[in-house]
Amino acid sequence: MDYIRPLVQHGAARPDDALPLAGRADLWFSHAEVLTREGAPSVLPVGKVAPEVLERLTVPRVDYAGLSMDTPRIMGIVNTTPDSFSDGGRHALAADALVGAGAMATAGADILDIGGESTRPGAETVPDAEEIQRTEPVIAALSRDNAAVISIDTRKAAVGRAAVEAGAAIVNDVSGFTYDPHLADVAVQSGAAVCVMHALGDPATMQDDPQYDDVLLDVYDYLAERVVALExxxxxxxxxxxxxxxxxxxxxxxxxxxxxxxxxxHGLGCPILLGVSRKGFIGRIGQQPDAALRAPGSIALGLEGLAQGVQILRVHDVAETVQAVRLWQAVR
Known part of the structure; x- marks a missing residue:
């Protein structure tokens, strides 16, 4: 099987045969990298790529949870937990979560992602009732304010159901809707948008010894399978x-x-969400052990994602990221 990765470009010097990436006016590609599991990668002009593949790569993405996908969108992280890896406890109280979320919305967050269970490496599962108690009041209050689109970050159907009833428009599941098979039913019944993520194993054990045949292709195949299953x-x-x-x-x-x-x-035909904010590998490469001080590295990787056509950045540092994206857009 061949995997086709568009080699994304921007700028006015656009060849006549170049194609728009995901319907974007600002990003295009005239060539694509062909990846396989058997041999070395190669590069093809778009004229030699199968039409059905080009269709997925070029078709405009429709609005996602009411947001157009032709410009970068910022998702602000609101952890109502005492033990998240970088900001545990900061928004554990509902009043603090509302203040933090309101500040993110004012700073330019398009989406507020409310989570009541830490999924950091080694984290333990939180009972449904406790996770609902942490998230539902915050979502209800934010929905009344119409500050931004609300997302619930959960693996559990009961939590997702309470969240969409309170006003959440997106169900964001780090387990790819495999932990609780009934969570997808919540999205079906409510009409909510979903985000399906790849994770290798459970948060408690996922970093013990992760192994892949080819991480890029393995993750692609997993997400392709999950999208088909959700459909x-x-x-x-x-x-x-x-x-x-x-x-x-x-x-x-x-x-x-x-x-x-x-x-x-982009070959999956869906918006891409990128969550790198304050992650541990940024600290290791950037030599910054304090997660709260990793905004520069997080922003650098976020802008690289935007250059490859990522539509949504999930971040802790909303104001700083919004400023960086505005300057990035102005230069380009």
């Missing part, structure tokens, strides 16, 4: 975003390989 359950592809799961069962080299090859995931 079969009644969730249209237009309502699905995909996330390669940086840091979830990956070594430093795995993360870097995924970041280098991000544009491959």
């Amino acid at each position: 079969a359950m009644g969730i249209e592809r237009a309502r699905i975003a995909i996330d390669p799961g940086i840091g979830f069962g990956k070594t430093v080299e795995h993360n870097l390989a995924l970041l280098r090859g991000l544009s491959l995931f």
Whole structure:
């Protein structure tokens, strides 16, 4: 099987045969890298790529949870937990979560992702009732304010159901809707958009010894399978975003390989969400042990993602990221 990764470009010097990436006016490609599991990669002009593959790579992405996908979108992280890896406890109280979320919305967050269970390496499962108690009041209050699109970050159907009833428009599941098979039913019944992420194993064990045949192709195949499975359950592809799961069962080299090859995931025909914010490998490469001080590295990787056509950045440092994206857009 061949995997086709568009070699993304920008700028006015655009060849006549270049094609738009995911319907974008600012990003295009005239060549693609062909990847296989058997041999070395090669490069082809777009005229030699199968039409059905080009269709997925070029078709405009429809609005996702009411947001157009022709410009970068920022998802602000609101962890209502005492033990998240970089900001545990900061928003554990509902009042603090609302203040933090409001500040993110004011700073320019398009989406607020509310989570009540840490999924850091080694984290333990939180009971449904406790996770609902942490998230539902925050979502209800934010929905009344209409500050931004609300997302629930959960693996559990009961939590997802309470969240969408409170006003969440996106169900973001780090398990790719495999932990609780009934969570997909919540999205089907509510009409919510979903984000399906790749993770290797459970948060408690995912970093023990992650192994892949080819991390880029393995993650692509997993997400392709999950998108087809969700479609079969009644969730249209237009309502699905995909996330390669940086840091979830990956070594430093795995993360870097995924970041280098991000544009491959446009072949799934879905918006791409990238969550690298404050991750441990940024600290190791950037020599910054304090997760709260990793905004520069997080932004650098986020801008690389945008250059490859990523539509959504999931971040802790909203104001700093928004500023960086505005300057990035102005220069380009």
